[in-house]
Amino acid sequence: MIERQECDVVVVGGGAAGMAGALACHEQGLRVTVIEREESLGGILLQCIHNGFGLHHFGEELTGPEYALRFRQSVEESGIHVCCRTTAFRLEDKGSYRSVMTCSGEHGVREYRAKAVILSVGCRERNRGNIGIPGTRPAGVFTAGLAQRLTNIDGYIPGRRVVIVGSGDIGLIMARRMTWLGAKVLGVVEIMPTCSGLLRNVVQCLEDFDIPLYLGHVVTKIIGADRVRAVEVGPMRDGEVDTSAVFRLDCDTLLLSVGLVPEHDLAQDAQAEISPDTNGPIVDANWMTSVPGVFACGNGLHVHDLVDDVSHESRLCGLSVADFVRVGGFDNEQLTVNAGTNVKYVMPGKIASGRGCSLSFRSLIECEKATCTLRQGPNILVSKTLRFVRPAEMIRWDITTEKLKGACGEPVELSLGKATNDE
Amino acid sequence: MSDARTITCIRCPRGCRVTVLSVDDRKASGQTCKLGLEYALEECRCPRRTVTAVVRTDNEKIRYLPVKTDKPLKKSLIVPLLRQLYTMKVCLPVESGGVIMTDFRQTGVNVVVSVGAEPI
Numbered sequence: 001m002i003e004r005q006e007c008d009v010v011v012v013g014g015g016a017a018g019m020a021g022a023l024a025c026h027e028q029g030l031r032v033t034v035i036e037r038e039e040s041l042g043g044i045l046l047q048c049i050h051n052g053f054g055l056h057h058f059g060e061e062l063t064g065p066e067y068a069l070r071f072r073q074s075v076e077e078s079g080i081h082v083c084c085r086t087t088a089f090r091l092e093d094k095g096s097y098r099s100v101m102t103c104s105g106e107h108g109v110r111e112y113r114a115k116a117v118i119l120s121v122g123c124r125e126r127n128r129g130n131i132g133i134p135g136t137r138p139a140g141v142f143t144a145g146l147a148q149r150l151t152n153i154d155g156y157i158p159g160r161r162v163v164i165v166g167s168g169d170i171g172l173i174m175a176r177r178m179t180w181l182g183a184k185v186l187g188v189v190e191i192m193p194t195c196s197g198l199l200r201n202v203v204q205c206l207e208d209f210d211i212p213l214y215l216g217h218v219v220t221k222i223i224g225a226d227r228v229r230a231v232e233v234g235p236m237r238d239g240e241v242d243t244s245a246v247f248r249l250d251c252d253t254l255l256l257s258v259g260l261v262p263e264h265d266l267a268q269d270a271q272a273e274i275s276p277d278t279n280g281p282i283v284d285a286n287w288m289t290s291v292p293g294v295f296a297c298g299n300g301l302h303v304h305d306l307v308d309d310v311s312h313e314s315r316l317c318g319l320s321v322a323d324f325v326r327v328g329g330f331d332n333e334q335l336t337v338n339a340g341t342n343v344k345y346v347m348p349g350k351i352a353s354g355r356g357c358s359l360s361f362r363s364l365i366e367c368e369k370a371t372c373t374l375r376q377g378p379n380i381l382v383s384k385t386l387r388f389v390r391p392a393e394m395i396r397w398d399i400t401t402e403k404l405k406g407a408c409g410e411p412v413e414l415s416l417g418k419a420t421n422d423e
Numbered sequence: 424m425s426d427a428r429t430i431t432c433i434r435c436p437r438g439c440r441v442t443v444l445s446v447d448d449r450k451a452s453g454q455t456c457k458l459g460l461e462y463a464l465e466e467c468r469c470p471r472r473t474v475t476a477v478v479r480t481d482n483e484k485i486r487y488l489p490v491k492t493d494k495p496l497k498k499s500l501i502v503p504l505l506r507q508l509y510t511m512k513v514c515l516p517v518e519s520g521g522v523i524m525t526d527f528r529q530t531g532v533n534v535v536v537s538v539g540a541e542p543i
Binding site for chain 1: 431432433434435436437438455472473474475476477479486487489491498501505519537538
């Protein structure tokens with residue numbers, strides 16, 4: 001007989017998103033259970049020992065573990081029920097309730113029956129297989145996040161001479177980390193013509209140590225039998241590698257920082273629709289997936305650059321869950337938000353008509369002074385000028401209820417363009 | 424110092440490009456807040472960075488703890504600081520924010536534990 005527990009909300013994942021979502025639900029009087037696979041709450045923040053977190057949310061610069069601690073303390077004080085060392089492996093919509101199956105060494109298999117579920121499950125790193133680097137398969141090839149865990153939690157040094165593939169933030173942060181651990185970082189190889197991490201990380205993680213950034217370059221081959229001995233790197237010309245300009249970097253370690261993908265297994269298991277743009281579940285204006293009562297937020301929904309944005313989004317998600325549990329559903333009219341010119345995707349893909357919203361989106365262009373505009377047919381509902389937009393930086397736009405008063409019916413479109421001078 | 428120098432501010436994720444026109448007169452352009460001005464002037468006078476690392480504990484379950492400097496440290500002193508941190512062993516329990524090194528080389532910079540731990 002499987003042990004069964006009941007509560008209002010099960011939060012799957014106790015990282016930044018899960019903690020903020022759980023706290024919002026608890027604040028609204030719901031009985032919340034958080035399921036966390038690791039030893040303690042905190043998620044990926046615990047291995048991000050560098051500083052730079054929390055400037056928006058707390059108004060001060062914190063390290064990842066410090067940011068996590070503040071939320072963990074709030075969760076502990078609240079009395080929210082937390083199950084660590086527990087994995088959720090199945091999610092099903094049973095109509096009147098949602099069933100979450102979990103297992104742990106301590107309690108074996110358990111079923112949680114909840115009115116609502118928040119999926120705050122985080123994301124996974126893309127790896128060698130995803131980008132298909134040719135060559136042998138020696139030891140010494142790590143994803144950057146795994147290397148970060150090894151250095152910052154387990155206390156191992158993955159290698160002495162390091163090449164990093166991809167200029168995402170984790171790769172840049174690891175360039176500095178490895179240098180400070182006494183390793184030599186020979187370069188960061190980025191296929192795109194621009195860096196995909198934050199500018200400040202280029203400055204403090206590469207320029208500070210004179211680490212070369214090879215933009216528009218790819219690793220064309222990994223060399224080595226038991227252990228990586230070298231990689232070959234070549235520039236891209238017109239979409240192909242210029243083989244005449246390939247050079248060799250002697251190294252023992254290759255770190256891959258080539259993108260993150262929302263972990264959508266549980267959402268898919270529950271038959272939620274998955275977005276081809278973000279790889280996370282599709283959510284509506286209430287952060288609810290296509291499965292009633294199943295919600296999603298954080299990097300499990302779409303990949304964020306800043307944890308502050310994750311906390312903000314997850315709180316909104318939690319408040320929405322509280323509405324759902326109280327009333328048993330939503331009946332608000334919703335408008336579809338489409339990504340228009342120069343916009344890669346908009347999250348959420350729907351807004352409630354006549355209600356304020358918080359839109360997160362990514363630009364396809366890099367420029368100074370850009371105008372973002374929300375249109376409904378020919379009418380401009382609201383627009384705003386941004387100082388600087390880059391594909392690597394998510395933009396958050398909080399729009400007040402007032403601005404959206406007249407909007408109902410037809411889909412709206414969010415677009416970005418270079419601002420004209422008078423703005 | 425009259426030569427203009429452009430610096431990317433690292434105080435927040437925005438990454439403003441600040442052009443310092445004169446350090447003595449505190450003149451700069453391109454920043455969008457006062458942190459940017461302060462950072463750019465400091466960067467011209469004496470670049471400093473907050474240093475983060477992990478240090479070994481005396482516990483076999485929680486083997487390493489994250490630590491940080493409580494203020495930015497002069498860049499040239501970062502490697503000497505790290506060398507010293509890597510030889511240390513911290514005894515548990517230790518509180519979050521607990522100081523494990525005081526006034527490193529008379530700079531006024533302390534090293535604190537980001538998040539403490541109880542022995543398990």
